[in-house]
Amino acid sequence: NLGPDVVDIRSFSKTGMFTFDPGFLATASCESKITFIDGDAGQLYYRGYPIEQLAEKSDYLETCYLLMYGELPNTEQRKEFETTITRHTMVHDQITRFFNGFRRDAHPMAMMVGVVGALSAFYQDSLDIANPEHRKVAMYRLISKIPTIAAMCFRYSIGAPFMYPKNNLSYSANFMHMMFATPCEDYEPNPILVRALDRILILHADHEQNASTSTVRLAGSSGANPFACIAAGIACLWGPAHGGANEAVLKMLDEIGDESNIEEFIQGVKDKRYRLMGFGHRVYKNLDPRASIMRETCYEVLKELGLENDPKLKLAMRLEKIALEDQYFVERKLYPNVDFYSGIVLKALGIPVSMFTVIFALARTVGWISHWNEMISDPQQKIGRPRQLYTGEQRRDYVGMDQR
Numbered sequence: 001n002l003g004p005d006v007v008d009i010r011s012f013s014k015t016g017m018f019t020f021d022p023g024f025l026a027t028a029s030c031e032s033k034i035t036f037i038d039g040d041a042g043q044l045y046y047r048g049y050p051i052e053q054l055a056e057k058s059d060y061l062e063t064c065y066l067l068m069y070g071e072l073p074n075t076e077q078r079k080e081f082e083t084t085i086t087r088h089t090m091v092h093d094q095i096t097r098f099f100n101g102f103r104r105d106a107h108p109m110a111m112m113v114g115v116v117g118a119l120s121a122f123y124q125d126s127l128d129i130a131n132p133e134h135r136k137v138a139m140y141r142l143i144s145k146i147p148t149i150a151a152m153c154f155r156y157s158i159g160a161p162f163m164y165p166k167n168n169l170s171y172s173a174n175f176m177h178m179m180f181a182t183p184c185e186d187y188e189p190n191p192i193l194v195r196a197l198d199r200i201l202i203l204h205a206d207h208e209q210n211a212s213t214s215t216v217r218l219a220g221s222s223g224a225n226p227f228a229c230i231a232a233g234i235a236c237l238w239g240p241a242h243g244g245a246n247e248a249v250l251k252m253l254d255e256i257g258d259e260s261n262i263e264e265f266i267q268g269v270k271d272k273r274y275r276l277m278g279f280g281h282r283v284y285k286n287l288d289p290r291a292s293i294m295r296e297t298c299y300e301v302l303k304e305l306g307l308e309n310d311p312k313l314k315l316a317m318r319l320e321k322i323a324l325e326d327q328y329f330v331e332r333k334l335y336p337n338v339d340f341y342s343g344i345v346l347k348a349l350g351i352p353v354s355m356f357t358v359i360f361a362l363a364r365t366v367g368w369i370s371h372w373n374e375m376i377s378d379p380q381q382k383i384g385r386p387r388q389l390y391t392g393e394q395r396r397d398y399v400g401m402d403q404r
Ligand code: ACO
Pocket: 240, 241, 242, 243, 245, 269, 272, 274, 275, 276, 277, 278, 279, 280, 281, 282, 283, 332, 334, 337, 338, 339
């Protein structure tokens, strides 16, 4: 009904064929050999290895190698990888000064986005992404330096001096050292707590095309450098529907306060006033396999620390039980995800709530960078450019100020 002279500009977006799939519920954006999720069965595999086996038998650095190269390393490869990662743990001294520009009360994720993006100003060889050697060095630099930067974000926020990495420690123990040691006092990492942190890192290392990994791929598809792409991934991860969920779980448990309030809380979820954080997943329509491992790790850590009767753990377990038996959650296939218990574990390790998403970013860096490298190495790779359905105004003529 637009009349003969008016062009229907909306029709331009309807020329050709494309799918309209908001939220990418049924659209694969790429091929990948890295991670497979069977959401209906509740299974997760890195390069074909079940997550349960990796969490039990492997460690984070070996898992990094597997995700990056597709195979588990032999003894020699493992040693060389470890030595290289260890050699890159320091950051340029000017980065320490970069921190001074931030407010002390800045959120650690805000600092992470800035500092990781700024790494490209220090390592300019990373701008040449066509060179596989430069790509490899950038990947190593990221895996090595992210824990150092993450610990710096924490220490800056509490006004404590930065701690140098201690390279004779394992990856996870070194991170705990940089977080908790002081120049006056050594930090003796407890092996059970270190193992728990390492397991958290393994469980969060990759999860195929989640929002932040897709962001890294999309940013990288334009040829942007790897540090800028990982900074984009960190920014995306920050949201409460993604990496901020474990922080939100603890906040929720605080708000519920006591088991006697669970029923009222659940009613609020059903009335859609808020969500049960740490529950539900876009892909898993069954128990998230990482959630069971995390629950077990949670018991181990609290037992080691003599906190088996921790009221938060008790409240979480009760809440989980009630939700799993409730029709609302059953019908919608809402089960606990990895973040339902990871917040309790991180808190028990002494990691402050504001650092939870930072730990997630630390762990996921290897997944992001492996996907980025897989994409760049593909000779058929194209810039990512989704289409849209235009629903705005029809063509209209400019109206002068005196006629508006
Ligand atoms: N609590 C209550 N109801 C929920 C929840 C929840 N946590 N998650 C989904 N639902 C309900 C929705 O209200 C909707 O109900 P309806 O059909 O009556 O409208 C139905 O389940 C489907 O929900 P969607 O939003 O369409 O599911 P989607 O796949 O888009 O969402 C998400 C997935 C974002 C993870 C969601 O489950 C959620 O918000 N969970 C809480 C946040 C969380 O724990 N995030 C961590 C994810 S894991 C990770 O990032 C490592």
